[in-house]
Amino acid sequence: MDLIELEKEVEELRRLLQKKENELCLLKQNLNIVSPVLDQNGSHSDTGVTGTETKGTLPKWAIERYSRQILVPEIGVKGQEKLMRGRVLIVGAGGLGCPAGVYLAGAGVGELGLVDYDAVDITNIHRQFLHGEKMQNISKADSAARSLRSINSRIKITAHNIQLSASNALEIASRYDVILDCSDNVPTRYLLNDVSVLTKIPLISGSALKMEGQLTIYGYREVDDKKKEPYTGPCYRCLFPSPPPPEAVGSCSANGVSGPVPGTIGCLQALEAIKLLVGRNRESLLVQRMLIFDGDDMTFRTVKLRSRNDRCAACSDNATLTELIDYEALCSMPANDKELDLHILPPEHRIGATELVQQMNKPGHLLVDVRSENEYQMCCIEGAVNYPIDKLEKMFEELMENISGASRVTFICRRGNDSQVAAKLAMEKIEKNREKIQDVEGGLHAWAKYIDRDFPVY
Amino acid sequence: MPETLKLQINFSGGAELLFDKIKKHNIELPSVRKYLPDSKAEKWTIRELLVWIKGNLLKERPELFLQGDSVRPGILVLINDADWELFGELEYELQQNDNIMFISTLHGG
Numbered sequence: 001m002d003l004i005e006l007e008k009e010v011e012e013l014r015r016l017l018q019k020k021e022n023e024l025c026l027l028k029q030n031l032n033i034v035s036p037v038l039d040q041n042g043s044h045s046d047t048g049v050t051g052t053e054t055k056g057t058l059p060k061w062a063i064e065r066y067s068r069q070i071l072v073p074e075i076g077v078k079g080q081e082k083l084m085r086g087r088v089l090i091v092g093a094g095g096l097g098c099p100a101g102v103y104l105a106g107a108g109v110g111e112l113g114l115v116d117y118d119a120v121d122i123t124n125i126h127r128q129f130l131h132g133e134k135m136q137n138i139s140k141a142d143s144a145a146r147s148l149r150s151i152n153s154r155i156k157i158t159a160h161n162i163q164l165s166a167s168n169a170l171e172i173a174s175r176y177d178v179i180l181d182c183s184d185n186v187p188t189r190y191l192l193n194d195v196s197v198l199t200k201i202p203l204i205s206g207s208a209l210k211m212e213g214q215l216t217i218y219g220y221r222e223v224d225d226k227k228k229e230p231y232t233g234p235c236y237r238c239l240f241p242s243p244p245p246p247e248a249v250g251s252c253s254a255n256g257v258s259g260p261v262p263g264t265i266g267c268l269q270a271l272e273a274i275k276l277l278v279g280r281n282r283e284s285l286l287v288q289r290m291l292i293f294d295g296d297d298m299t300f301r302t303v304k305l306r307s308r309n310d311r312c313a314a315c316s317d318n319a320t321l322t323e324l325i326d327y328e329a330l331c332s333m334p335a336n337d338k339e340l341d342l343h344i345l346p347p348e349h350r351i352g353a354t355e356l357v358q359q360m361n362k363p364g365h366l367l368v369d370v371r372s373e374n375e376y377q378m379c380c381i382e383g384a385v386n387y388p389i390d391k392l393e394k395m396f397e398e399l400m401e402n403i404s405g406a407s408r409v410t411f412i413c414r415r416g417n418d419s420q421v422a423a424k425l426a427m428e429k430i431e432k433n434r435e436k437i438q439d440v441e442g443g444l445h446a447w448a449k450y451i452d453r454d455f456p457v458y
Numbered sequence: 459m460p461e462t463l464k465l466q467i468n469f470s471g472g473a474e475l476l477f478d479k480i481k482k483h484n485i486e487l488p489s490v491r492k493y494l495p496d497s498k499a500e501k502w503t504i505r506e507l508l509v510w511i512k513g514n515l516l517k518e519r520p521e522l523f524l525q526g527d528s529v530r531p532g533i534l535v536l537i538n539d540a541d542w543e544l545f546g547e548l549e550y551e552l553q554q555n556d557n558i559m560f561i562s563t564l565h566g567g
């Protein structure tokens with residue numbers, strides 16, 4: 001009982017602390033302590049102390065705080081001023097957004113916006129390190145914003161707790177100078193590209209899965225008043241005019257990801273954002289080039305990309321895109337990395353977890369787990385045999401032999417999609433007794449919810 | 459002029475899953491006239507290479523790698539570390555020891 005009381009008390013205090021922190025943050029912003037406004041000439045209005053005038057343009061605190069990066073010739077005083085005037089929108093407060101946010105907040109970028117529709121889940125924390133254990137079920141944008149404020153209270157941080165879409169993206173993005181694509185799905189990537197093209201805001205696009213990462217800058221525009229037509233880099237659609245087939249798209253929740261992989265890419269997104277804000281030229285930036293990182297054999301490859309496609313639907317002179325569209329429809333995918341519930345088998349071939357328990361007690365029942373070997377080793381129902389879905393072709397004969405000797409066969413997987421695919425294959429192959437084949441609706445997630453609370457949910 | 463053409467083929471970003479999970483393949487192509495006697499091709503281009511890959515390396519679900527006579531959307535082809543668009547895409551004539559890379563774009567974060 002003491003434990004529960006204490007946990008409650010800690011939770012209360014945490015809430016109170018958050019409230020006070022928010023108050024303080026607002027107060028500071030109103031007092032103009034946060035993000036000193038540098039005017040066009042670079043002079044500043046800071047803490048309100050009058051009578052002292054430093055020779056430089058940066059206030060004492062900023063010189064001290066950012067000295068290590070100001071010393072870098074590529075950044076310098078001018079660069080630091082630009083960073084402090086800079087506004088960066090980070091879309092996705094996950095594996096890429098966390099490291100990117102940390103370095104941009106640390107560098108003193110004047111304003112950071114964080115977009116995320118999702119809440120913190122325990123499976124996020126191994127890589128999304130701005131969220132602690134206690135932040136579970138709290139908005140990721142809020143959680144990340146709070147952590148970043150504790151790193152730098154001098155900058156303005158805005159949490160956007162929304163699903164970015166065609167109806168809100170332009171309005172939000174137009175308040176920023178650079179967009180970081182730290183998202184986790186295809187529709188959002190096309191959406192952000194079109195936002196970048198329409199608003200002329202450069203897009204630093206990072207992605208990661210398993211042991212690999214990719215990084216490039218889309219929609220870069222050179223600022224050159226002398227040139228009639230300053231250089232513009234390719235956009236996402238110049239490279240990928242049409243979206244990939246949904247079944248070819250992997251996700252961190254289905255395929256996994258090693259934390260330091262998005263960590264690496266996110267850090268480099270922050271570096272490119274810093275370089276972009278301080279005005280490094282395009283030869284120095286990852287423009288018309290893509291970085292390909294393989295964490296397994298530890299190789300970084302920088303490859304040369306095509307130039308802007310003069311037939312691109314989004315960014316060319318002959319572009320047909322004039323406004324944002326429905327990106328979930330364009331990609332035939334939802335704008336998140338959650339898995340869908342498929343309906344492949346007829347309902348009479350699907351059972352619930354409770355029914356599975358009853359059938360397992362009957363002789364001759366065969367339980368076939370079609371998850372990967374790795375997942376099967378992580379956790380499985382006692383007595384289940386493992387036929388991974390992607391090895392099914394090779395092991396099909398053996399499985400069919402097993403099936404012919406069983407009185408009833410139940411397929412199971414993590415969530416109840418692959419189990420239907422496998423059951424359907426077996427039903428097509430088997431000549432008689434098709435009715436003995438079935439799958440578990442909701443898979444092992446349902447098993448954990450209704451039968452065995454100790455079974456891991458991942 | 460050697461009879462065979464040696465190439466290194468790389469798959470990454472998940473494309474390797476369709477190729478026995480092997481990312482690097484050192485291959486040797488026979489003369490294109492021998493391999494594709496019915497085609498008018500005189501030299502190996504990426505177009506014929508895709509036919510060869512389909513017949514010799516691709517283990518499963520060709521629709522996740524190919525679409526028509528090209529690669530499916532979302533796969534970037536690199537010829538010696540540069541976008542194939544810079545070299546005429548399917549028409550690029552393969553050279554001895556070329557490195558051809560097929561990268562599936564990642565979307566996770």
Ligand SMILES: [Zn+2]
Pocket residue numbers: 234235236237238239308309312313314315316
């Ligand atoms: Zn374009």
